Amino acid sequence: MSFWTSLFQRISAKRPRPEGKPALTVRERVSALRNLPEFLRLIWQTSPSLTLGNVALRLVRAGLPVAMLYVGQLILDAVVSLSRLPAAERTLTPVLELLALEFGLAILSDALGRGVALLDSLLGDLFANQTSVRLMQHAAELDLDQFEDSAFYDKLERARRQTLSRTVLMAQVLSQAQDFISMAFLAVGLAAFNPWLLLLLLVAVVPAFLGESHFNERSYSLVHGWTPERRELDYLRQTGASDETAKEVKIFGLSGFLIERFRLLSDQFYQQNKSLVIRRAGWGTFFAAVGAAGYYGAYVYIISQAAAGRISVGQLTFLAGSFARMRGLLEGILSRFSSVAEGALYLQDFFDFFHLQPRIRRPAEGAAVRPFPRPIREGFTFEGVGFKYRNAQKWALRNLSFQLRAGEKLALVGENGAGKTTLVKLLARLYDPTEGRILLDGHDLREYDPAELRQEIGVIFQDFVRFQLPAGQNLAVGRIEEKDNRPRIEQAAQQSLADSVISKLPQGYEQMIGRRFNGGVDLSGGEWQKIALGRAYMRDAQLLILDEPTAALDARAEYEVFQRFKDLTQGKTAVLISHRFSTVRMADRILVIEHGQFVEIGSHPELLARGGRYAELFRLQAAGYQ
Numbered sequence: 001m002s003f004w005t006s007l008f009q010r011i012s013a014k015r016p017r018p019e020g021k022p023a024l025t026v027r028e029r030v031s032a033l034r035n036l037p038e039f040l041r042l043i044w045q046t047s048p049s050l051t052l053g054n055v056a057l058r059l060v061r062a063g064l065p066v067a068m069l070y071v072g073q074l075i076l077d078a079v080v081s082l083s084r085l086p087a088a089e090r091t092l093t094p095v096l097e098l099l100a101l102e103f104g105l106a107i108l109s110d111a112l113g114r115g116v117a118l119l120d121s122l123l124g125d126l127f128a129n130q131t132s133v134r135l136m137q138h139a140a141e142l143d144l145d146q147f148e149d150s151a152f153y154d155k156l157e158r159a160r161r162q163t164l165s166r167t168v169l170m171a172q173v174l175s176q177a178q179d180f181i182s183m184a185f186l187a188v189g190l191a192a193f194n195p196w197l198l199l200l201l202l203v204a205v206v207p208a209f210l211g212e213s214h215f216n217e218r219s220y221s222l223v224h225g226w227t228p229e230r231r232e233l234d235y236l237r238q239t240g241a242s243d244e245t246a247k248e249v250k251i252f253g254l255s256g257f258l259i260e261r262f263r264l265l266s267d268q269f270y271q272q273n274k275s276l277v278i279r280r281a282g283w284g285t286f287f288a289a290v291g292a293a294g295y296y297g298a299y300v301y302i303i304s305q306a307a308a309g310r311i312s313v314g315q316l317t318f319l320a321g322s323f324a325r326m327r328g329l330l331e332g333i334l335s336r337f338s339s340v341a342e343g344a345l346y347l348q349d350f351f352d353f354f355h356l357q358p359r360i361r362r363p364a365e366g367a368a369v370r371p372f373p374r375p376i377r378e379g380f381t382f383e384g385v386g387f388k389y390r391n392a393q394k395w396a397l398r399n400l401s402f403q404l405r406a407g408e409k410l411a412l413v414g415e416n417g418a419g420k421t422t423l424v425k426l427l428a429r430l431y432d433p434t435e436g437r438i439l440l441d442g443h444d445l446r447e448y449d450p451a452e453l454r455q456e457i458g459v460i461f462q463d464f465v466r467f468q469l470p471a472g473q474n475l476a477v478g479r480i481e482e483k484d485n486r487p488r489i490e491q492a493a494q495q496s497l498a499d500s501v502i503s504k505l506p507q508g509y510e511q512m513i514g515r516r517f518n519g520g521v522d523l524s525g526g527e528w529q530k531i532a533l534g535r536a537y538m539r540d541a542q543l544l545i546l547d548e549p550t551a552a553l554d555a556r557a558e559y560e561v562f563q564r565f566k567d568l569t570q571g572k573t574a575v576l577i578s579h580r581f582s583t584v585r586m587a588d589r590i591l592v593i594e595h596g597q598f599v600e601i602g603s604h605p606e607l608l609a610r611g612g613r614y615a616e617l618f619r620l621q622a623a624g625y626q
């Protein structure tokens, strides 16, 4: 067993491995480097001019160390030969000229260094902004069920978290190239004097590199393995202190529970990371000592050559300086190499995220995309539709067949968890059925462009989003292109009764809603619901879906909303989900589902006359009012 193998086995012996999270193999690390060309292409695309400028400055700067050392050698040799001349013949002019040259090089080096740092930071900021935008764009294209998958969330999280280190990686890759060129210049000088010095240099530096890369790999494995827990930590931090949760956290006295869990997890991570950084520091010191020993060995050799008169004093400083400089550069290159490899591993997460593809998308190129019917002629037909959520054991819907006729108002009735919201999500193609199919005017929904379909559908979900935006924009999210069309927004507000809410706000339509931002005003549940309903009226949709749109409204508001709803949706198809039979009975037909299965369909009088499940539920609720 070689010395290094046994050394690394010892380093590895006590390391804590996160449960079930295997370390990455060397092959995985090396293969992660394949991500670099793509990464460099992205940097180039960010700004070709900044990238070019950066590379040009770095190229010039790469030549400076050897030039400065060489001028230093000339200065010393000139001074020594000057000191040997008779006093009358001594003139400082050549030395001063050389000094002026070195001064100029020093100024140039500093200016180039600052220029490079400036371009790095500008390019890094631009790159970070553009990748954040790309992340948001790509996330917006993905399917809803991908968001419900925790492995997906971990990927997204890692891709997001690494924004900063990607900009560091960019600077590192560029510095790497620059230092390689500097090294090549210096190596020529050193090798001309004695090639063995180059070998000594490698012996001094390579162990440190191996140690560095080993610990980088451990650190990546630890952080990678801890992604779900770190996500949980973020969640706990957010839940423990946010305006949305403060009310319940206080009432239920949850802060102790949340803090305890946070403390436990963060402590575990701290302990594992601590032992890693301590071992890293210890081994780092050892390898630095090996490096220093190599340097002093070379120094002794060079001095002995100077003492024997084989080289001049100027050459001595040039060689000693070159050796020290090369050691620094090589150490930099090697340790950066391992962090570049580590960065490339994180890039893998980043690219993995971008390789995720939505399944619900426009029909493939070449396949005919069916234009959305305007107006819808027959309606939607469910044919033996079944749906199972990702990772769920049971079916949310099964064997569901019925027709939603064009222009009809259909109410969905069923107990909690019966599958009503799921049905609506299938209509909007947030998911595709697991079995069976949904037809629109006789053709499978999958033949239409999902973006066009969603334009023609307006859905207000029971858990609608309370956007922290001004009142007008909060309504306009129903049709964001119209966010500046005040008359249209006001009309939608009147239709949904939100106008009475907005007129009471100090700044009317400009009033920021929600407490997150300065000057924001919060609304009651029913007031929020009126705003959300307004979004439905902002849309020019042919199919309107309201999922418990009035649950938080008072009795008078609910009555009014539905009186208007019938008029306002004249000629349009609508689906209503409600647990209130006073609302449900206004629908043309009512579909009753239970445990995801079809039970019955018909108008209110028909279903009452039939005396089935609907009649039973209706009487149950009516009895409560007597």
Ligand SMILES: Nc1ncnc2c1ncn2[C@@H]1O[C@H](COP(=O)(O)OP(=O)(O)OP(=O)(O)O)[C@@H](O)[C@H]1O
Pocket: 148, 389, 390, 392, 396, 414, 415, 416, 417, 418, 419, 420, 421, 422, 423
């Ligand atoms: N994202 C999801 N992932 C896994 N299961 C889900 C998801 N959403 C809903 N379910 C399950 O699917 C079933 C149907 O849920 P759905 O939300 O469609 O019911 P619902 O009839 O709208 O209920 P409610 O009246 O309470 O709103 C339930 O058993 C529910 O637990």
